Amino acid sequence: MLDIGLTVENPIKGPSVIRKHNESFGGLKLEIEELSNTCSKIIKEVGTNIVGKKRVLQKTLVSILANGHILFEDYPGLAKTMIANCFSDSLGCDFRRIQFTPDLLPADITGSFIYDRDTGKFTMRKGPIFTNILLADEINRAPPKTQSALLEAMQEKQTTIEGETHKMKPPFLVIATQNPIEYEGTYPLPEAQVDRFMVRLKVGYPSLSEEVEVLRRRKERKTDEFTTKRVTDSQGLLDMQRTVEDVHLDDDIKRYIVRIVKMTRENSQVEVGSSPRGSLALMKLSMANAALRGRDFVVPDDVKFITKEALAHRLVLKPGPAIKGVKPENIIDDILREIPVPKIREARAAEE
Numbered sequence: 001m002l003d004i005g006l007t008v009e010n011p012i013k014g015p016s017v018i019r020k021h022n023e024s025f026g027g028l029k030l031e032i033e034e035l036s037n038t039c040s041k042i043i044k045e046v047g048t049n050i051v052g053k054k055r056v057l058q059k060t061l062v063s064i065l066a067n068g069h070i071l072f073e074d075y076p077g078l079a080k081t082m083i084a085n086c087f088s089d090s091l092g093c094d095f096r097r098i099q100f101t102p103d104l105l106p107a108d109i110t111g112s113f114i115y116d117r118d119t120g121k122f123t124m125r126k127g128p129i130f131t132n133i134l135l136a137d138e139i140n141r142a143p144p145k146t147q148s149a150l151l152e153a154m155q156e157k158q159t160t161i162e163g164e165t166h167k168m169k170p171p172f173l174v175i176a177t178q179n180p181i182e183y184e185g186t187y188p189l190p191e192a193q194v195d196r197f198m199v200r201l202k203v204g205y206p207s208l209s210e211e212v213e214v215l216r217r218r219k220e221r222k223t224d225e226f227t228t229k230r231v232t233d234s235q236g237l238l239d240m241q242r243t244v245e246d247v248h249l250d251d252d253i254k255r256y257i258v259r260i261v262k263m264t265r266e267n268s269q270v271e272v273g274s275s276p277r278g279s280l281a282l283m284k285l286s287m288a289n290a291a292l293r294g295r296d297f298v299v300p301d302d303v304k305f306i307t308k309e310a311l312a313h314r315l316v317l318k319p320g321p322a323i324k325g326v327k328p329e330n331i332i333d334d335i336l337r338e339i340p341v342p343k344i345r346e347a348r349a350a351e352e
Contacts, residue, residue: 030243036294038240039065041231046086049226050079051217052210056203058292059309060087065288067241068198068281069154069174071139071313076179078203084135084175085228092233093132093171100142106149110159124161129153130168132234136176140186147193150174154196171237191272191316198281199306200313240291247287248297252342257282257303263335264315269326272316282310300341308332 030038043057050057060083063070072080081097088095098109111127128134129150139147153159157168176197178189194200206214218224232240258279265273282303289302312328 030239032243032247032291032296033294035240035243035291038232038236039292042087042090045090045229045231046083049086049217049228050083051213052206053079053083053203056201057083059199059201059306062285062288062292062306063199063201064091064173064237065240065244065292066198066281066284067171067173068284069196070176071194071197071200072175072177072203073180073200074177074203075205078205080177080203081135081137082226083203084133084177086226087175088133088135089228090231091133091237092230093237094234095133095135096128096131097135097137098128099137100139100146102141102143104142104146106146109146109149110153110161113162126166129159130166132169132171132173134172134174136174138178139176140178140189143187144190147187147189151193151196154193171234171241194313195275195277197313198285199309201309244284244288244291246296247290249283249287250298250342250344252344253286253298253300253303254283256300256339256342257286259339260303260307260335261311263339264311264331267331267335269318269321269331270315271318274311274314278311278314282307285310299344304336307336 039061042061043054046057047054060070064087072083074080085095098104107127109127109129111125111130113122114125115121116123136150139150149159153168153172154174157170157172158165159168160166174197179186261274261276261279261282263273264270264278267273285306286298286302289305290296290298293302308329312332315328315331317326317328317331
């Protein structure tokens with residue numbers, strides 16, 4: 001079982017998740033303990049290259065288990081691209097990287113039809129979007145027309161080229177990065193596209209001891225190159241994602257999630273609150289978080305662990321609070337303090 005140091009209050013165990021063949025999906029549903037052990041190995045392997053930042057790695061993996069796209073927004077040089085590389089290697093998934101630039105065209109992402117002189121026919125040349133994990137590096141450096149090439153793939157898991165629809169082979173995840181301080185030559189992501197990302201994560205600067213450890217490991221390797229061992233494969237990831245779907249979610253937890261999201265719409269400092277897509281994202285992330293910890297049921301701590309990352313980027317603040325420096329994360333913190341945490345054990349006992 002993965003221990004990440006958070007308390008679990010008032011647990012009520014839901015239906016057990018068993019390992020069984022599921023013909024409708026063509027895969028396996030795993031024991032929760034098996035899934036949790038695999039997650040521990042993945043985080044440990046990624047941690048051989050990423051010093052510290054354990055909670056960031058956990059939240060990244062939770063998002064992957066929830067089958068959600070990830071937006072890393074932080075300063076240059078904080079290993080955002082490295083994290084994406086390490087996770088793709090440890091998960092054994094196909095990986096492609098696109099460096100977004102102002103002259104990047106939609107066809108550079110999706111692909112196009114190319115005329116073949118030998119056959120006299122147009123043949124399909126697939127773009128880098130046809131992969132398992134796509135790293136969209138510095139996504140805000142490309143114009144909106146190019147950014148929108150990702151929208152259909154992110155939401156519908158398909159892309160249309162010359163009027164022909166092509167399904168993405170699962171698993172398919174987009175991990176995007178952007179620099180929050182550079183504005184020259186950048187194109188801010190529209191709200192519709194930001195909303196497609198299940199979470200927005202920040203890495204943050206390392207502590208003094210962590211940065212010394214970065215130097216020590218680099219000196220020991222004697223090269224800038226790094227390696228990450230494979231822990232599972234794409235089919236194994238699909239099995240873990242299907243297992244997450246069987247994690248029990250109590251009705252009180254559902255109401256707790258919806259109340260949090262509803263209050264983002266009612267807050268006086270918020271112009272636009274989170275849509276029901278935020279509720280669904282927070283639900284899936286909470287279920288994935290519980291599975292990662294080795295439980296087949298969700299508790300309030302699972303929700304609180306990932307709430308800011310799931311909702312903050314979906315809020316649009318009013319001009320006044322934004323000018324005063326109020327952050328969406330501050331509003332989420334206030335909401336979490338205000339809403340009573342459901343007592344699952346007492347509620348279930350009363351029903352019985």
